[in-house]
Amino acid sequence: MYLNENEKKLISQEIKNLEKKSSVELVAVITKNSSIYKFEKILVSLAITTIVSIIALFFDINTIIFFQLQIVVFTLIYSLFYNFEDLILYFIPKKYKHQKASYKANKEFENLGIKNTKTKQGIMFFVSIDERYVEIITDKHIREKIDNKYWEDIINKFIKDVKNNELSKGYLKAINSCSKTLINKFPIEKNDINELSNEVREI
Template sequence: MYLNINEKEQIQEEIKTLETKSSAELVAVITKYSSSYRFETLVFSLLISVFISIILLFADIDTIKFFQIQVLSFFALFFLTSGFKKILLTFLPKKYKYEKASINAKKEFYNLGIKDTKTKLGIMFYVSIEEKYVEIITDTGIKSKISDNYWQDIVNEFIKDVKNNQFSIGYKKAIKECSETLIKSFPIQENDKNELSNEVIEL
């Protein structure tokens, strides 16, 4: 669990309050990692193993022992970085990690059915903890009145809270920040139906 029960309830209450005044459908999604990073783990382990092998070329060891050290170092590094992805992430460029997180965010937008609402007013607040990444994805109905640029300032503030591991605070601030705009642009309709769950989704 990335959020405790109390934190989840507070976020859900913020979403519920907003959706009693607006037809927008907001979904909060949080995940620890946006990728398995298996390929990156393999490449990283190979590169370090090659580096170790180059060093060993200057050591006075026989061929069999040289090969054994190569194999052992590769598998040790592979299993270590597989079990502790944080180690790997420290070596990956921020841009690369953000691209991976963004791809996963868009995938989840479809997988969770946020794209399938009748009103096309779905919004996803996506947080990837270890990549320190936040993205707000909106459906076409939202985009028709609120440009993607509007959300960037909210995202920038949200990321600060994520970096400080204050996830629930980030969600609540972001929801409150956009509430007035959403209520004004998409006021609640008489026949409004809540198509998406208000519960925080942990992946």
């Protein structure tokens, strides 16, 4: 659990307050990580084993010991990655991690049915904690009136809060930052129906 119950209630209430005045459907999604990085763990383990093997070539060791060394190094490194899952993230480029997180965000936007609302005014605030990644995905009608560049400043501030382990604070600030704009551009419609849950989704 990434948020305590009180923090979840505060975020859900903030979403509810927004949706009382706006026809948008806002969903808050949090995940610890966006991938188990199984392939990457193997690849990095092999790379480190190769480096150690090259160094070992400068020493006078026989072939059997050389192969034993390779097996031991690979097993040790992979075991570390297996038992300490966050460790692999230090060996993966930031851009690659963010690509993984963005892919997961877009999959969740689809899986949660956010793009299937009748008004096409769905919006998702997605946070991947381990990747220190935040993405705001909007549906068709929101994109028509609010350019993606609008969200950049909100995302940048949100990421700082995630890095400082202030996830709840980041969510509340992000929702507050865009509430006025969303209310002005998408005021509550007559006979508005809440199609998506206001509860924080932890996946």
